[in-house]
Amino acid sequence: MSDEQTTGSSDATLVAGEYVLGVLSAAERGAFEARMAREPALRTEVEYWEQRLGVLASELKPIDPPPQVWTNIQTVLAANGARSGLWQNLLFWRWATIGSAAVAAASLLVLVYVARIPTPNAPLIAKLESTGGQSGFIAAIDSGGAGLTVVPASALDVNQQVLQLWLIAPGDHPRSLGLIEPGRPVHINLPAELMQRVAPQATLAVSIEPQGGSPTGLPTGPVIASGKLTKL
Amino acid sequence: MNISVGSAVAIEQDAARKQLIAALVRVAGGDRGALRLLYRDTSAKLFAVCMRILHDEGEAEDVLQDVYITVWRRAGTFNPARASPITWLVAIARNRSIDRLRSGTGAKRMQAIDEASAVSDNAPSALAQLESSQEQQRLIDCLSELEPRHAVAVRSAFLEGVTYDELARRMNIPLGTMKSWIRRSLLRLKGCLER
Numbered sequence: 456m457s458d459e460q461t462t463g464s465s466d467a468t469l470v471a472g473e474y475v476l477g478v479l480s481a482a483e484r485g486a487f488e489a490r491m492a493r494e495p496a497l498r499t500e501v502e503y504w505e506q507r508l509g510v511l512a513s514e515l516k517p518i519d520p521p522p523q524v525w526t527n528i529q530t531v532l533a534a535n536g537a538r539s540g541l542w543q544n545l546l547f548w549r550w551a552t553i554g555s556a557a558v559a560a561a562s563l564l565v566l567v568y569v570a571r572i573p574t575p576n577a578p579l580i581a582k583l584e585s586t587g588g589q590s591g592f593i594a595a596i597d598s599g600g601a602g603l604t605v606v607p608a609s610a611l612d613v614n615q616q617v618l619q620l621w622l623i624a625p626g627d628h629p630r631s632l633g634l635i636e637p638g639r640p641v642h643i644n645l646p647a648e649l650m651q652r653v654a655p656q657a658t659l660a661v662s663i664e665p666q667g668g669s670p671t672g673l674p675t676g677p678v679i680a681s682g683k684l685t686k687l
Numbered sequence: 688m689n690i691s692v693g694s695a696v697a698i699e700q701d702a703a704r705k706q707l708i709a710a711l712v713r714v715a716g717g718d719r720g721a722l723r724l725l726y727r728d729t730s731a732k733l734f735a736v737c738m739r740i741l742h743d744e745g746e747a748e749d750v751l752q753d754v755y756i757t758v759w760r761r762a763g764t765f766n767p768a769r770a771s772p773i774t775w776l777v778a779i780a781r782n783r784s785i786d787r788l789r790s791g792t793g794a795k796r797m798q799a800i801d802e803a804s805a806v807s808d809n810a811p812s813a814l815a816q817l818e819s820s821q822e823q824q825r826l827i828d829c830l831s832e833l834e835p836r837h838a839v840a841v842r843s844a845f846l847e848g849v850t851y852d853e854l855a856r857r858m859n860i861p862l863g864t865m866k867s868w869i870r871r872s873l874l875r876l877k878g879c880l881e882r
Contacts, residue, residue, distance in 0.1 A: 468874070469874065477845065479851075480789065484785070505770070505775075505778040507822070508845050510774070510820065512735075512774075515735040515739055517735050518731055518734045520734040524730070525723075532759060
């Protein structure tokens with residue numbers, strides 16, 4: 456048959472078609488992808504077949520995935536976002552103040568700390584780790600010590616409940632600092648009577664509580680993350 | 688053929704497509720709310736794509752998660768002038784699923800030769816035909832010009848993501864014959880689609 460004769464361009468069409476159809480082995484797929492990186496024309500062929508053959512997928516009957524998948528996606532994105540944004544900026548800030556005056560003001564926390572560069576007092580922060588060892592929240596005390604900002608580092612699904620932040624000074628019982636949000640940074644003004652307790656070695660903890668917060672004034676639900684305040 | 692129903696469907700499809708494009712553009716800008724919308728509107732379709740290739744819920748869930756994280760990172764490379772949003776998403780879901788299948792973590796399941804279902808796939812319901820876009824109809828027409836067993840092989844390769852080897856085994860023909868079927872079909876399809 457004449458349509459089986461292969462020329463240079465129909466070879467590209469064929470191998471791209473085979474790749475898109477999915478009939479190639481793992482090794483052949485890898486080789487094709489490497490070739491595609493060198494030959495942009497192949498990418499065009501692949502897009503052609505993806506577009507043309509892709510409509511076959513419309514024959515598949517949709518299947519609802521379990522809700523856990525979306526929760527996992529949010530968790531991964533939030534954790535990655537925090538790692539690449541917040542912590543890298545924190546580390547960068549630390550090096551910048553040690554090494555030079557070059558400070559890239561890229562995140563909220565960097566902005567909070569910039570004000571403190573000339574002062575001898577290092578800012579206080581706490582990395583509140585969840586039970587799984589992942590960073591659950593990052594808390595930073597304002598430069599004046601009158602408030603703090605809590606940033607979630609990974610997404611949480613708290614369902615119909617709320618998150619409450621606690622301060623536990625050494626030898627003291629937990630004192631509520633108020634409710635925080637699972638999905639966005641929250642700034643909290645510190646009550647005057649608690650300001651002096653906000654010091655290195657004090658612990659910040661987050662518990663899950665019923666709507667409106669703990670009814671007893673002490674944590675009633677599970678503590679999902681905690682960490683000690685330290686000087687940066 | 689009821690024209691008014693057909694055109695209503697076409698208008699609806701066009702609106703859905705625009706909505707997906709808008710969501711992808713917002714995702715490219717880092718909008719997580721847009722990702723949620725995109726997930727809501729497309730995850731059941733993409734999950735079906737993953738399930739058909741992997742035949743395992745746990746594996747398909749893992750891959751689906753990976754697909755949307757990839758979408759989050761790569762939405763900026765989506766070009767509405769070159770691809771329809773759903774096809775772009777399906778391509779990512781298929782590639783991830785096929786890579787997973789090839790990596791062997793998905794235990795090799797001996798699928799019974801499923802020509803019966805493949806053949807019934809080959810004849811979409813009247814409703815599916817009504818709902819199908821022009822592009823879909825074009826492909827269906829061109830597939831119907833192939834020899835029926837060749838069309839089954841093409842469709843089955845695409846939906847199941849199986850290798851030449853596996854495809855040949857399933858349809859009980861020599862590997863060389865299968866390669867020649869598929870290659871000939873690809874060239875004929877291209878010729879037909881560009882007619």
